[in-house]
Amino acid sequence: MNSPAQSKQRYKGRLSALELCIFAMLGTLMFCSKIIMEAAPNIHMLGMLTMVFTIVYRKKALIPIYIYVFLNGLYAGFNTWWIPYLYIWTVLWGITMLLPKNMPVAVASVVYPAVCCFHGIIFGTLYAPIQALLYNFNLEQTITWIISGLSFDVIHAVSNFCMGLFILPFSKLLKKLSKKIL
DSSP, X not given: OOOHHHHHHXXXXXXXXXXXXXXXXXXXXXXXXXXXXXXXXXXXXXXXXHXXXXXXXXXXGHHHHHHHHHHHHHHXXXXXXXXXXXXXXXXXXXXXXXXXXXXXXXXXXHHHHHHHHHHHHTHHHHHHHHXXXXXXXXXXXXXXXXXXXXHHHHHHHHHHHHHHTTHHHHHHHHHHHHHHHO
């Protein structure tokens, strides 16, 4: 008979049913938050939620992120606009993963909103390579496409910065809740 420690060791890399349910709900939360805020273009909680989930769950944060991406495609159609979503949120996840885990609160309260803001301002640039490939843009056309969307990226950046102010308190809350349930 296996001891609890041996069982835990054997299933170390696997997700529990509870984790799967929680991640499904978090991915759905991302999707619903986007739908609720769709009337305001480029104003949403996605960057903030991506960073919060990454700070708390690290590698496992990719699960709710990609549940959101799948739900978004399912809802609005898996079309060419959706292809960049396969990597755009992973960029923010990756940047967040590179941040120190135990950042002082004073530093984190500035860095988290700044990173979230940065992702908003480069969103169009991150989107551009797929546009260039799909629509056969040359470099000049790609740069023109990026510049034409810059006003939307500025709105996105400002929105992400404001939402980014909630990253630290929400990640602390989610860590506390996760310790109680997981």
